[in-house]
Amino acid sequence: MQDFARANSPTRSKSLMLSDVRIRLAGRTLLALSATVMPGEILTVMGPSGSGKSTLLAFAGGFLDPAFEASGKVLIGDEDLTGLAANRRHAGILFQDPLLFPHLSVGGNILFAIPQSVSGRRARRELAEQALDEVGLAGFFDRDPETLSGGEKARVALQRVLISAPRFLLLDEPFSKLDTALRQQTRDLVFFKARASRLPAVLVTHDEADAEAAGGLVIEIGREGDG
Numbered sequence: 130m131q132d133f134a135r136a137n138s139p140t141r142s143k144s145l146m147l148s149d150v151r152i153r154l155a156g157r158t159l160l161a162l163s164a165t166v167m168p169g170e171i172l173t174v175m176g177p178s179g180s181g182k183s184t185l186l187a188f189a190g191g192f193l194d195p196a197f198e199a200s201g202k203v204l205i206g207d208e209d210l211t212g213l214a215a216n217r218r219h220a221g222i223l224f225q226d227p228l229l230f231p232h233l234s235v236g237g238n239i240l241f242a243i244p245q246s247v248s249g250r251r252a253r254r255e256l257a258e259q260a261l262d263e264v265g266l267a268g269f270f271d272r273d274p275e276t277l278s279g280g281e282k283a284r285v286a287l288q289r290v291l292i293s294a295p296r297f298l299l300l301d302e303p304f305s306k307l308d309t310a311l312r313q314q315t316r317d318l319v320f321f322k323a324r325a326s327r328l329p330a331v332l333v334t335h336d337e338a339d340a341e342a343a344g345g346l347v348i349e350i351g352r353e354g355d356g
């Protein structure tokens with residue numbers, strides 16, 4: 130438990146730097162940008178469909194398809210992550226689809242993400258229950274994820290990401306499948322948690338209201354004249 134608290138300590142939070150990133154596809158520059166995201170800040174990336182928003186997140190997270198040619202760096206503080214495999218970068222990623230493991234219970238999904246440094250069955254279970262409780266899902270531990278509403282799934286996905294002690298967050302339109310009221314509520318929760326955990330975050334969205342709520346720098350890619 131203590132290890133986990135230390136791993137999540139705000140003092141460990143560092144800025145995320147995307148330095149001189151240039152991504153090419155079939156000989157054409159798809160996108161080129163540089164940005165620094167401070168701990169607790171949310172950078173929003175907007176642009177038309179196909180402009181490379183998800184590709185940028187894949188570059189940052191270390192899962193870029195080899196069809197792309199990329200140059201530039203991804204740094205956390207002064208640590209260069211560029212050459213590291215995805216599992217060694219410790220990015221917390223939320224997609225449009227919550228992607229909960231269907232063969233595990235809700236609690237099992239959370240337990241799965243708790244770092245191995247947290248030892249003891251009981252401590253791990255307590256941590257998972259606390260994470261569910263925090264987002265209004267007390268008593269959901271044994272539920273089958275398939276039986277959850279869209280908003281409930283989104284909250285489990287959020288807690289699963291945060292409990293994994295990520296070093297930065299990549300948010301790929303995580304609210305776009307939710308209806309308006311729920312979207313707003315979930316967005317507020319995700320942004321609140323991102324700020325409270327002092328993690329730098331990159332949000333990809335088509336929605337101006339998301340960008341406004343994120344409250345940070347907004348970068349538009351894929352407009353005429355870019356690249």
Ligand SMILES: Nc1ncnc2c1ncn2[C@@H]1O[C@H](COP(=O)(O)OP(=O)(O)OP(=O)(O)O)[C@@H](O)[C@H]1O
Nearest residue numbers: 154159176177178179180181182183184185194196
């Ligand atoms: N594996 C791949 N091989 C070749 N081209 C790809 C591959 N993945 C994506 N692309 C192309 O790269 C471009 C950027 O795709 P990307 O998914 O990053 O766009 P996006 O801005 O996130 O779009 P959307 O808003 O529709 O999700 C698109 O033209 C897409 O067709």
